[in-house]
Amino acid sequence: MFSRARRTIAFTGEASDSVIMICEGWAISFIQLPDGRRQILSVLLPGDLVSVASLFDRRQQTAVQTLTDVSYCLYHRLDVLQKLMAEPPVMDALGAITIAEKQEADALLMDLGRRTAEERIALLILRLLDRLGRRNLARGDVVNFPLRQQHIADITGLTPVHVNRTLGNFRRDGILEISDCVLKILDMHALRRLGETRCP
Amino acid sequence: MFSRARRTIAFTGEASDSVIMICEGWAISFIQLPDGRRQILSVLLPGDLVSVASLFDRRQQTAVQTLTDVSYCLYHRLDVLQKLMAEPPVMDALGAITIAEKQEADALLMDLGRRTAEERIALLILRLLDRLGRRNLARGDVVNFPLRQQHIADITGLTPVHVNRTLGNFRRDGILEISDCVLKILDMHALRRLGETRCP
DNA sequence: CGCGCCGTTGAGGCTCCTCAACCCGGGTGG
């Protein structure tokens, strides 16, 4: 399947026996309140399942929106579950995905609950770089980066205005630059330092 | 197995082939930064697995601490996985747990990212009441409630001081009272209203 | 040309944090 950028390819509350896996491009899964407040739960990169839970649930708990043009696969829930029961390697793969998903979610919870704006944004970028690196999708210090400031805000629980100021500081301090969907890391050490916790 | 209140029964980074399931009492799973900041990821009630991910991971990603005296079971990871492959009903149960866990985590992310202190605390209590109700552990408007204000702060990403003031307001407004590990709901409708999103 | 999206910047204000002090009850040890 294929979708243009900025399309919603799964809606909250919708029933569906399909499980989405991203093959190419970036997407997000998120939930939204009636008053418009939105929280992005995860950024989906090539190879990602929307969530392991979607394997077991007919009802979509989250919406999925593409950031770039995206190609993705739709598997039938029950087919996957059957394979799971029959083939141990598939189960192992599911285990690995489960662990990765949980780690990302836990890290984000810690960010939102206990970290400053600077730390949240620095760590968001570091984790994305790490995930891209593992998939050989990032070579060097210049990376394709389709997240808008509004997206960064909806991931980190900040406002777009404050994201803008913080990114402005990063640029001013020669740490990184984002422009035209391109992220340039200028000082990886400084970026790491921002993400690390300074013990008092 | 049995543990007294306020004991740590699993440590971050520790390797172990056991999976913990709470049988009686309350516990929390959390992560902590070197500088002391702590984020509680979930409150564990009777019947809860620490996390589905712990089934697949030898390494504990989170710490687990008891709030009350707790009795719990230790299963061997591989035994459970084997049962999972062999017995479809076990797989179904795992599916249900996976879904519930994801919903709780998503709700908490939304809280931390996008809700006010009042909403976070109100929703924390509402979700706990709901979970207790499903297990027939809550009868009526008076519930055993072993969370200290410090715990509420570490779940909601607030400071204990601010939790105190917010709970003080709830009490002043006749919404709820917490004292001596007992939660009294005085006005459930008002509490629900606090948790709901007012559309603008 | 006009419009909408996105990034940027300024001014002002609210939520929530920090620091600090105090109270209370329970445990502990001299």
Place this chain on the structure above:
DNA sequence: CCACCCGGGTTGAGGAGCCTCAACGGCGCG
């Protein structure tokens, strides 16, 4: 038996971080 400490709750004062509102510029697109 009492002094002491410690964990937990409560309250006040002041301040920081982040938000809100608002305006503007650049760019792509109909």
